[in-house]
Amino acid sequence: MTKQTPDLNPLKRSVLYVPASNSRALSKITALDADCYIIDLEDAVAPDAKEEARQSACDFLKTDQGRKDNIIVRTNALETDWGKQDLISLASAGVKTVLLPKVGHADDIKGYADIISDINIWVMIETPLGVLNAYKIATASERIKCLVMGTSDLVKDLRAKHVPGRLPVLYSLSHSLLAARAAGVDIIDSVYLDLHDNDGFAATCKQAAEMGFDGKSVIHPKQIDVANEFFSPGAEEIEMAHKMIEAHEHALKKGEGVAVLDGKLVENLHVEDAKRILNIAGLITR
Ligand code: COA
Ligand code: MG
Numbered sequence: 001m002t003k004q005t006p007d008l009n010p011l012k013r014s015v016l017y018v019p020a021s022n023s024r025a026l027s028k029i030t031a032l033d034a035d036c037y038i039i040d041l042e043d044a045v046a047p048d049a050k051e052e053a054r055q056s057a058c059d060f061l062k063t064d065q066g067r068k069d070n071i072i073v074r075t076n077a078l079e080t081d082w083g084k085q086d087l088i089s090l091a092s093a094g095v096k097t098v099l100l101p102k103v104g105h106a107d108d109i110k111g112y113a114d115i116i117s118d119i120n121i122w123v124m125i126e127t128p129l130g131v132l133n134a135y136k137i138a139t140a141s142e143r144i145k146c147l148v149m150g151t152s153d154l155v156k157d158l159r160a161k162h163v164p165g166r167l168p169v170l171y172s173l174s175h176s177l178l179a180a181r182a183a184g185v186d187i188i189d190s191v192y193l194d195l196h197d198n199d200g201f202a203a204t205c206k207q208a209a210e211m212g213f214d215g216k217s218v219i220h221p222k223q224i225d226v227a228n229e230f231f232s233p234g235a236e237e238i239e240m241a242h243k244m245i246e247a248h249e250h251a252l253k254k255g256e257g258v259a260v261l262d263g264k265l266v267e268n269l270h271v272e273d274a275k276r277i278l279n280i281a282g283l284i285t286r
Contacts, residue, residue: 007145007186008096011035011283012215013231014224015148015188018042020073026060034224035215036070038148041086042077042101050082058093067094070105072122074099078111089114097122099148103159106140113141126150126190128157131172134179145208147180149173150215151190162193166207177212181202191214195220197244205230232284233277241274241281 004224007223016034018025020041029037039060044055056074060066075086090098098119102110104127121143125134131154136142151169155161160168173189180187189208192201201223205216209230218225233241243261248271251259259266 009036011070011162011280012186012188013147014218014227015072015215016218016221017044017074017191019043020057020060021049023056025085026056028221030065031110032224034218034221035228036072036149038099038217039071039073041082042074043152050076054082054086054089058089061090061095063094068141069078069096071095072097072099074101074124077102078108084115087112091116096120097145099124101150102127102153105133106136109137109140109144113143114138119143122143122146122148124148124150125172125176126153128154128172131175134176135182138185139180139185144183144185146186146214148186148188149176149213152193154190164203165196166204173208173211181212186214189216191217191219192223193219195222198226202230211262233281237277238281240268241277244270244274245278 012035014034015036015038016032017038017040018029020039021044026039039057041053041057042048058257061073065071073090073092075098076082077100078084083219087098098112098116099122100109101124103109103123103125109123121141123137123144123146125131125137125147126149129139136148137282138147151166151172154169154172158168166173177187189204192204194200205227210217213231215231216223218224218227244266247259247261248266248268251257251266257268
């Protein structure tokens with residue numbers, strides 16, 4: 001397995017798709033609170049608008065906002081008419097992270113990595129093959145930092161249905177999450193398409209946070225705050241993390257490996273998780 005290095009942008013509670021063809025949406029980014037932005041050249045852009053969208057993305061990358069570490073650009077797949085030129089143009093415009101669509105095999109990554117050196121890679125997991133090969137894909141290069149679920153394509157390919165609770169894609173979500181964790185990379189849940197269904201959106205955020213996802217892909221500014229809230233550690237969680245670390249340190253000083261806090265066992269593994277939670281909390285308040 002390849003050794004993973006830290007990502008440029010550790011917070012990923014909300015990751016907003018912004019079609020590169022929509023200049024008004026692009027101009028909004030500065031005023032929004034998403035942790036990351038995916039400037040999209042792929043599914044959100046019509047074939048006739050691909051080249052103009054690529055130019056807009058490249059122009060945006062040269063602005064102050066565009067140079068930030070939390071800006072990712074989703075390219076078209078290499079086998080399309082636009083994929084290779086997307087990579088070449090974005091690389092020369094200074095892109096820091098690209099998101100590759102419809103990756104099915106670890107070998108696909110090599111094709112991209114040969115064109116773009118020194119650029120971080122995020123990968124869409126959105127096909128049946130991609131799900132099955134998620135671990136091999138996630139470990140194909142040390143430049144891979146994050147997997148992004150795409151359940152719209154997946155539901156289509158599976159001939160499944162979008163239903164509350166997401167039972168038809170739950171195995172795919174869990175499998176990909178397992179692969180990401182085993183590989184040591186982050187993983188973001190997919191989008192929620194119904195912009196009017198606030199309860200349904202909140203329910204999928206809650207489910208994804210409980211499963212262990214690092215954040216949620218969002219398609220509209222109105223979804224950002226809800227995603228940020230569900231993927232932020234709560235006040236109680238933060239307080240408990242502090243208490244666990246203290247209790248464990250206290251036990252270690254007495255020569256004991258484990259502590260008991262409020263009747264519950266605290267081991268080293270709990271301390272590691274408590275430190276991860278405090279790290280995220282620290283990044284949010286910074
Ligand atoms: N990024 C940045 N700004 C956005 C945005 C986005 N994804 N979606 C909407 N906005 C802005 C609009 O520009 C608008 O700003 P304004 O009031 O200053 O004009 C404001 O938020 C309200 O938008 P609204 O009128 O409610 O929505 P819309 O009809 O303009 O757009 C969508 C609706 C779904 C077309 C749009 O949200 C969108 O394109 N989302 C991303 C889709 C995508 O990327 N899909 C691919 C991955 S699944
Ligand atoms: Mg897709």
